[in-house]
Amino acid sequence: MAAESATSRKTKAGADRPLRVGIAGLGTVGGGVVKLLTENRDVLLQHCPRAIEVVAVSARDRKKDRGLDLSQLDWCDDALALASHPKVDVVVELIGGSDGPAKALVEAAIANGKHVVTANKALLAHHGTALALAAERASLGLAYEAAVAGGIPVIKAMREGLAANRIEHVYGILNGTCNYILTQMRETGREFADVLAEAQALGYAEADPSFDVDGIDAAHKLSILTSVAFGCAVDFDGIRVSGIRNVSAMDIVYAEELGYRIKLLGLSRLTEHGVEQRVHACMVPQSSVIAKVDGVFNAVVTNGNFVGQNVAIGRGAGAGPTASAVVSDLMDIARDRILPAFSAPAETLRKLPSAPVGRRIGAFYLRLMVVDKPGVVADIAAIMRDEHVSMEAMIQRARQPGGPVPIVLTTHETTEAAIARVVVKLDQVEAILEPAHVMPIEMLA
C-alpha cells in the first residue's frame, strides 16, 4: 500500500501545472467564483498545491460591468466554444436550464474530454444519469455540489462522509425562497401573495416565481439527493410536487397553536414498495430541528443505519455559498479525486419503482370552512369514523352563528387513500363551504 500510494502521489504531483477553468455564465455565481479564486488564492494553495486558474469565460454581454478584471481571460461569445477550448481542463457550467445551451455545453465538454462542474439542478434532474454515464465512460468528473443546498457540502457528506451507511431517508428545506416566504408569513401574519410581492421587490424571489413557489426547484434538488442516497437513477418524474401557494395565514396560525410549523420539504424514503419522493408544504413539530431553520437557510437531514440522524444547515443560494461549493468541486478535480456522480457507478444506476401514493401512512391536518350551525361536527365525525380515520385534535374557536367559520382537525396516522376518500365525502356536506384544506403532518425528530 505504501509504495502504491507513493506512486499515485507522484502521478498527482506530476500534474503540477494549474488546473485551467472555463466559466460559462458570469452572473452572481460566476462572478462569485472568479472573486473567490482571487481573494482566497492563498487558502486554496494551502489545501491544494495545484493552482486553479480561470483561463476563459463566456457570458451574454461582454460590455457589462461586473466589477471583475477579465482582461487576462479569453472571452468566448459562444459558451459552446469552452467545450473545445484548447486551454480549458474543466468547464464550469453556470448557464442554467434543463436543456438548451447548458445541456449542449455539458455534453460537448464531456465529449471533448473536459471535466464539468455545474450548479444546474434542472439539468441534472432531467439528464443526470445520462450525463454521469458519459462522464464516467470518459473517466471525467461531473461535480455538482452547488446544485443542491448551495453552500452546504451535502453531496460530499452523503457520497463520502456518510457513505458507510445504508441511507434510510433524507429530507430537507431545499428552497430558500419558499422558506423565506413561509417565515415572513409566520412572523408578520400576512398572506402568501402579499409576502411574495415583497420578496420579489427585494430580489429574493424571481419575477416568475413558479419554479420556486410551486416546488419545482426543490424537486430538482430532491431528485438528485434521492439518487445519491439510494444509488438509483435520477427520477424527477417520480416526484409528487406541490408548492406553497395554497398555504394561508390562517393555516400558519393553527399550525402554531397545534405545536407545528409549516415548511416546504422535499422528502425521500426507501420503502418496501419503492422510492417515495415528495415535495410539499407540511407541518412539522416545533421541537424538530427542521422547524427552527428559518429565512433563506436550507437544511438537509439524512438518516443512516449506523450513524443515525445527521443534520446540515447553511445558506442555500447566493454568490458566496454557491462559489464555495463550485470551488470545492474544482479542488477535488485538481487533486484528481473523482468519484461516480451519484455515489454508485452510473452504469449500475437503475430506476426504482415509485411507492404507491395511496398506501403512504401519515397524519394529516384538515381545515374546513363551515356554516356554523348544529350538526356539522357530527357529520364530519361520522365521515371520518366511516373511513376509519381517527381524530387527534379538533379546534372550533370562533363562533359566528350562521356564518362561515373554520373547523380544524388533525388525524392520527392513516393512509393517504383514506384521507382522499374523507375529502371527497366532506365535499358533499352542504354546510362545508370550500374543499377541505389538507396538509400532511410529518412527525420528524
Next chain:
Amino acid sequence: MAAESATSRKTKAGADRPLRVGIAGLGTVGGGVVKLLTENRDVLLQHCPRAIEVVAVSARDRKKDRGLDLSQLDWCDDALALASHPKVDVVVELIGGSDGPAKALVEAAIANGKHVVTANKALLAHHGTALALAAERASLGLAYEAAVAGGIPVIKAMREGLAANRIEHVYGILNGTCNYILTQMRETGREFADVLAEAQALGYAEADPSFDVDGIDAAHKLSILTSVAFGCAVDFDGIRVSGIRNVSAMDIVYAEELGYRIKLLGLSRLTEHGVEQRVHACMVPQSSVIAKVDGVFNAVVTNGNFVGQNVAIGRGAGAGPTASAVVSDLMDIARDRILPAFSAPAETLRKLPSAPVGRRIGAFYLRLMVVDKPGVVADIAAIMRDEHVSMEAMIQRARQPGGPVPIVLTTHETTEAAIARVVVKLDQVEAILEPAHVMPIEMLA
C-alpha cells in the same frame, strides 16, 4: 486531463485486491466497525468497488463474548503486532489514550508503511502534528473523522467541502456527556452532582467523569478542529479549559429567564493577536441554532468567508456513529484518496500565538450571593462604573431581608480583564457572601 484521470483510474482499479484492516481495540467502537463492515457490505461495494476486509484484531481479552464471529481473523495478543502484520494495509487504532500503547502502535504502523485510522482525540491533541508529519513523509494516510464529533463528517466538511473558504471561526458542542447533563439539569431542575450520578448509573458518563465534565475531551477535539480550520499546528496547551462542575441549577433558571441557554462549548477564532481557543460553559441566545442541540447530540458551526455559517448536527459518540466515521475513512483510503491530516501539509504547520486572554471582548453573566440589605446594589453599581463595565440587565427577585439572596447581572461587551478586576473588587464587599459566579455570554446566531 482526461488521459491523466484515465491512467490514475487504472492505477486505482489495479488495486483490486481488498484493503486489509487490522483493528486494535474491540470495545464498543471496534465491535461496531466489524458489524458495519459485515452488515453494510453491499452498500460499501456500491460506493467503493474495492472491498474492505478485517484480517486481524487485537484486544485485551480474547475470551470475552462480543457477539462477533472472529474465527476467520488473526488474533494478536499484543496490539503492536498489527503494526508489522504482513497482511495488514491499514491499522485502525481504537485503544485510546494520548500516550502508551496507542501512540506506540500508531508510530510503529506508520514506520512500517501502514495507513492509520484512529478515533483517538487525545493522541492527536498531543501528538497530531508529529504523527501527521511522519505519515505524510511516508505518503500514508492518517485519518481520524471519528475523533471529532463522532458520526458527523465534520473533518471532511472542513478539509474538503468548505476548503475554498478562509475559516473565520468554528465552535461547537463537542462532548455529548456534558450536553446530556446540562439538558437534564435544565429539564428537571436538579443539580449537577445529582444528574452526573444518574448519568453514571445509566452508563452515559464514565466512573471517572473528569475527562468529560472538566472539558478536557472537548478541548482535545477543539485543538484538532482549530488545526484543520486554520492550517496551524495542533496546540492543545493553548486552550483555556473549564468544565461544567460549577454550573448550578440556579444559573440555569436565570439563563432561561434572561433568554439564554447554558452549553459547554469549544470555540476557536483567528484574531489579529493570535488564535483564541476556549472550552467553557457559557450562555447562548435561546434563538441560536446551538441552543437547540440537546441531549447527547453534538454540533459544529463553521463560518467561512464565502460560505457564511454552516452547521452540522449529529451523534457524537456510540458504536454506530463512530463506526460510520471510521469506515468512511477506510473507504477514502481504499480509493487512494489521501490528504494531509490537518488540511495543510504537516511540514507547513506552524504553531500560532495564543490570543491574550485579557483583551478578549465579550458580554458576561454574574451571579452574586448577597445579604439583602440597603446599599448593596449601589456598591455593585459603583464598582462596575469604576471599571467602565456597563450593565445590561439586573435581576433581584427574591427578597429575604437580612438573608442571602442572589443578584444577577448581565453586562454589555467589555474585556475579560475588566471583568476580572470587577470580580476582585466585588469579593471585597462585605455584603457579598461568595466569590462571584461568572459565565461568558456568547452572542451566537
